[in-house]
Amino acid sequence: MARRFGRATSRCEEIQTHPRKMATSAVWLCLCLLFPSVAEAGLYTASDQIVLLTQENVKSVLINSTAAMVVEFYASWCGHCIAFSPTYKELASDIKEWKPAVDLAAIDCADQENTALCKSYKVEGYPTIKFFHAYSKPDYEGLPFGDVSRNVQDLRHKILDNLETHGEPWPPACPPLEPTSQMEVDVFFETNDVKHLALIFEDATSYVGREVTLDLLQFEGIAVRRVLNTEESLVTTLGVTEFPSCYLYYPGGNFTRLRVDIEARTFYSYALQRLPGVVRSGKPPPVSTELLKNNTEDPWRPFDKFRVYMADLESTLHYSLRVELGTQSVFQGQALTSLKAYISVLAKYFPGRPIVTNLLKDLNSWLQKQTGDRISYEAFKEKLENDAQSPNSTLPDGVRWVGCQGSEPHFRRYPCGVWTLFHVLTVQANSKGSDPQEVLRAMRSYVHNFFGCRECAAHFENMAAESLEEVDSLPTAVLWLWSRHNVVNNRLAGALSEDPQFPKIQWPPPDMCSACHAVKVNREHMWNQTEVLKFLLTYFSSDRILTDYLESESQILEKQREKHASQQVVHIAERRAREALDFRKHPLETEPTVQEEEEEEKGGEVEEEEEGPQDETAAEEEEEDEEDGLAGDMVGRSSEPTPWAKPEMELGHGRRQARKRPSFVRMRRDPQEDIVDLDSFVNQHYKAKALQMASSTRVKRRSLQRKEEQEPGPVFGLGMELGAGLGMVGLEPMDAGFDLDFARPRKRLQKRDVAGQYFDREAELSHKGRLISVLSIGFSKVDISLCVFLYFLSSLCLLVMYLFFKNRLRRRRPKISLP
Known part of the structure; x- marks a missing residue:
């Protein structure tokens, strides 16, 4: 087995005796012991x-596969494997577009279930990389790469070398990689239905042509062929002088040079994928703006791709705070901590309009004051909707996507808004914050706990767990989020969630920031991170955020007031319905019985039911009136409703609810009811006959005989057509058709005066409570205020006159001399 990584052996268990090698091995061993979870889950x-x-x-993937496979055999406890894993991940991202022809795989040989499998493929050391041809046989052991390089370009070139020596059968999805000729180009459009033929001129040692050919493998409408500099006929015909260079060839011999900033693989691939008519396989072609208006729920809003829109940021906040967080009924534990951190960074760094920032600050202040271990979403929503109606504080309701709008309702929108929001926050924190990881931790926690796409949340958590701790400065935080966004774009390119109108690319593209892109000495693409940081700080700056398509703050506040008013009406209706339902189930008071009436008429003491706190002074005055026989002069209340007071009806039965005894001390006053000087009114009008009759809509006359009721006399009501002053209120007989039966007669506790007249006890007890309502008829607040002012002025004049005459008389008092 060939040795890897210089003098280090491929077997991790064999440790050299050299002191430096021993130290290195000890470090890798410590890493393996510190991260057991990585060893358990694989790399x-x-x-x-x-x-x-x-x-x-393994059999379904490697055996008889239509694609060539590159497989890494590794052990998760091996230090060299752990060090090589970032390179292998970068390679997978780099050749993602090659997948129909070449795919990458990995197997953890440290797992006991895979030990025998790795042994069957003759794997003796780690890491080992093998190339498996398409349509491999079950006994095929793979072609080893030899020395494992940590350079992505070297690994990519080895894959191309193995593909060219593949032999038959050729992977069906892989295009031809050999150089083309003048003869093939002349008849190309006769046998191929494509719009563009891209010819990449290069020398024999270059890999650019083959790499770009595979980069365009998943796109329709274009074909790529490499032409060597030795193909003199084509070089002369097109006038090629630079190698590498790319030309677009069309039927009839027409051609044009593809203009790129740098003659390199990445720039060719990006430019060719953006040509008209070139679309990803299985994706519909991009549509015009006119057709987009019909494909989306909202009208298409033209926008500038070089700017950020506040409408997107506010729409993201609306969906996040009202919809996504609304799926949680209670926040507690980690979710509560995540919520507080999320709102905190929004309150600190969100560069919104004053009405939005005021709301976020109020919301954050309220959250930080909550000391409990749980908060309900209803309580959170009450503060979010500003039910307390704090001035100039609200979040617009609804979404209005502009820069994040998609060609279909299910494309882009909220995910785009989330990325944009956190890019803006990291850029704002770069100038205002002090903790490099504050925004990133809040984003990581929010996505982990609340983001609706759980698979997306898992992917983001994996990225954060790998490298978030490496962020040690505010600029690094901006670049970290940018790089991870590009990783996600690469992974989602070509997925069903990709909008054909806005393909997933490595952002920013060369046409947005040419200085952000560069190449190494080996012509490999690289990011100029200094220029990238400048671009990000400018692009997401608060000074460049556009406010197009936004409603004015006055319109938003007016809508909020109307919303609160409508909600108030709904709440009142619901409360009254609940109270009525509760009263039906649990009546407050019981009706007086016939026996109690008889005891009252016989002069016995009547025991009254408890009706809450009463005014002691009013109770004493009532007892004195009974003793003096003055009850006949009291103004009673009928069971009939008056024009200025609505009766409380028992739900479903049409009967009035038994009223509590009135109390001026703890009386609940209607907010619209005027407060008047009761003493002056009582002294002047308390015993007025007209007022007595006006305050009761029905007075029953009874004889001294028990249960014998006289014929009811005429019923009088207040003449509302008269003047507004109290002296202008007259009594008018009620219409004969006036319905007096809506309040059914019932037996009540009654009092009898000397003349034998019976008055409704309930009306008497409620007279004082209704006195203010009587006074409010025909009066405005200005009238009442004027009366009070005149009363006070007359009293003051009388006092002055009294003091004046008293002093004058004292001066004129004659002096009597003593004899």
Whole structure:
């Protein structure tokens, strides 16, 4: 077995006696002991775009496969394998577009279930990489790569070398990789139905042509062929002078050179994939803006791809806080901690409009004050919806996607908004924050606990677990999120969730930031991270966020007020319905019995039921009135409703609910009811006959004989057509058709005066409680205020006059001299 990694043996268990080698081995051993979970789960996951082989699926993957397979045999406890795993993951990401022809797999030989399998493929050391041809036989052991390089380009070139020596049968999905000729180009369009033929001119040692050919393997409408610099006829015909270079060839001999910033693989692949008519296999072609208007629920909104839109950020907040968090009934434990961290970074760094930032700060302040171990979403929503109606504080309701809109309702939108939101937050934290990982930890925790796509959450958690701890500065945090976003774009390229109008690319592309892209000495693509950071800080800057397509703040606040008003009406209706239902189930008071009425008429003491706290002074005055026989002068209340007071009806039975005894001390006053000077009113009008009759809609006359009721006299009501002043209120006989039967007569405790007139005891007890309502008829607040002011002014004048005459009389008092 060939040795790998210089002088180090391929078997991890064999340790050299050299001191430096022993130290290195000790370090790897410590790493293996510190990370047992990695050893148990293996070094790769499904999100790494690597096929994980096991005893159960190895035959279906390797034997008789239509694609060539590259397999890594490794041991999860091996230090060299752990060090090589990032390179293998990068290789899988780099050749993702080659998958129909070449795919990558890995198997953990440290797993006891796979030990015999690895032995059957003659694996003696780790890591070992083998190439399996398409349609391999069951006894085929694979072609080993030899020395395992940690350079992605070297591994990619070895794969191409093995493909070219593949032989028959050729992988059906793999295009021809050998150089083309003038003769083949002349008849190409006669046998192929494509719109573009890309010819890459290079020398014999270059791999660019073959790499670009496989990069375009998953795209329709284009074919790529490599032409060597020795093909003089084509070189002369097209006038090629630079190698490598790319030309687009069309029927009839027409051609044009493909313009790119750098003559390298990545730039060729990106430019060719963006040509008109070139689409990914199985994806519909991009549609025009006019057709997009019909494919989406909302009208298509033209936007600038070089700018961020506040409409996307506010739409993301709406969906996140009202929809995604709304799936949680209670926040507790890790979820509560995650919620507080999420709202905290939003309150600190969200560069929104004042009405939104005010709400986020209020919400964060309220959350940080919660000391309990759980918070219900209903309580959270109450603060989110600003039910307390704090001024200039609200979050617009609904979504309005602009830069994140998709060609179909199920494309982009919220996932795009989440990425955009956290890019903006990391850029804002770069200038305002102090903790490099504050935003990233909040994002990781939010995605882990609340993000609806659970598979996406698992992939993001894997990325964060691998490298988040390496972030040690604020600029590094911005670049970390950017790089992981590109990893996700690479993994989702070509997936069903990819929008054909907005394909997943490595962002920013060369046409957005040409300075962000560069090549190494070996013509391998590389990112200029200094330029990338400059671009990110500019692109996601708060100063460049566009406010197009937003509603004005005044419109949003007006909608919020209308929403609160409608909710208030609904709440009141629901509360009244609940109270009515509760009253039917649990009546507050019971009806007085016939026996109690008889005891009252005989002069016996009537025991009244408890009706809550009462005014002691009112109770004493009532007892004195009974003793003095003045009950006949009290104004009673009928069981009939008055025009200014709605009766409380028993639900379903049409009967009035028994009222509590009125109390001026603890009386519940209607918010619209006016407060007047009761003393002056009682002194002037308490015993007025007209007011007595007006305050009761029905007075029953009875004889001294028990249970004999006289014929009811005429019923009088207040003449509302008269003047607004109290003196203008008159009594008018009620219409003969006036319905007096809606309140059914019932027996009540009654009091009798000297004249033998019976008054409704319930009306008497409720008279004081209804007195304010009587006074409010025909009065406005200005009238009442004027009356109070005039009363006070007249009192003051009388006092002044009294003091004046008293002082004058004292001066004129004659002096009597003593004899």
